[in-house]
Amino acid sequence: MAVRLLINSLFRGGAEKQFAALAPHIPHDSLYLLERDMTLETGGESPFPLSHHDSETSSVVKTASIPLYARRLAALASRHDTVLSFMERANFVNILAAGRSGHRAVICERTQPSREFSGLRALAFKPLIKKLYPRAAAVVANSKGVRKDLAENFSVPEEKIRIINNGYDIAGIAAQAAEPLPAAYAAIFKRPVLATSGRLTAAKGQWHLLRFFRKIKAARKDAALFLFGEGELRPYLAGLSEELGFKTFTGAGAPPEDFDVYLPGFAPNPYKFLSKARLFLFPSLWEGFPNALVEAMASGVPAVSSDCASGPREILAPDTPFDLQATAPERAPFGVLLPPLSGLRRRAASPLEPAEKIWAETVVSLIDDKAALENYSRAGLKRAGDFELAGTAAKWRELLAEK
DSSP: OOEEEEESOBSSSHHHHHHHHHGGGSOOSEEEESSOOBOSOSSSOOOEESSSOOTTSOHHHHHHTHHHHHHHHHHHOOTTOEEEEESHHHHHHHHHHHHHHOOEEEEEEOSOHHHHOOHHHHHHHHHHHHHHGGGSSEEEESSHHHHHHHHHHHOOOGGGEEEOOOOBOHHHHHHHHTSOOOHHHHHHTTSOEEEEESOOSGGGOHHHHHHHHHHHHHHOTTOEEEEEOOOTTHHHHHHHHHHTTOOEEOSSSSOOTTOSEEEEEOOSOTHHHHTTSSEEEEOOSBOSSOHHHHHHHHHTOOEEEEOOBSSHHHHHOTTSOTTOOOSSOEEETTEEEEOOOOOOOOOTTSOOOHHHHHHHHHHHHHTTOHHHHHHHHHHHHHHHGGGBHHHHHHHHHHHHHOO
16 A cells, blocks of 8 residues: 655656655655656655656657556556656556556646647647546645636546645745845845746746836836746747847846846745845736745745736635636735736737736835835735645645545
């Protein structure tokens, strides 16, 4: 009756970070990877890769290898075991392997599949989710929005779906947030800094921040915008920033003190920067349960978030219907919710869309509102404590102990 853990890889990413954080708190007998990439620690153990694939391997090859991974997992598991998997390919492998070995397959979905996948990936993954997920013994969604998506769009029986929100080392984040900034950054953070963090990718909508930042700069010439993270949209965002007329820092080394926009890349400790920012801006177009938002709140920075489908409303306004959506600024108990942005990648010269105007005006109204900023800093920190890792891990242990 072993418990085994499975994920695509332990490369940087929100799902991978959550998996790596949980693993030491869930008693298990083995930890398997579909690929051999490992940049995250899971408590000192040595994960066992089911292949020699890595981040350089074609995604087509990885997808085509799902049956191979499943045969290898089935050979390692027995009918009395429970295998917990995170991420879609690992979930497919887990379910297919369970058909061979008879083990109990518990899978976890971290985002909204109906929004996350497009193009060829959608053609491959969406039918597989609809076909395979209902076969799992249990399906864990990390938010009510993800549960709704799975039930309504992928025919997963609601009675099989549990909700376990993401968990965080709140004390650890607070300790990192208290660390001092390097001198060059400390000088910049004397200005009113607006910050965001996360993958620079389509789901996150960071180009909207750049577009309406020009309106903010018109009101507060000394404002600066930081976009922490890496991703495929980094060149596009840097180019758009320059097209908008901003002095833009994209390199390594000490950043100039008087630039407008900073894309410093991946920061091992983003919390020490976020804690010194005036506001955290979260423009995501869709989410599952946003790590970046909760981690920012745990850093003590007031949060302004898109009221996108799944996640932010459940965090910032938990007593309201989770599928309600703001059409105007909503000063919620734990942060500010704003209308979702369109996701359209308009040119720099195009007029601001209505939602972008609302975002700019709201940020300008908050940036010097000391009372509101202090209130949301305290309230956000308190709310982040509701997602302490110890409580989340206890829910996982309870689920995995079921027969």
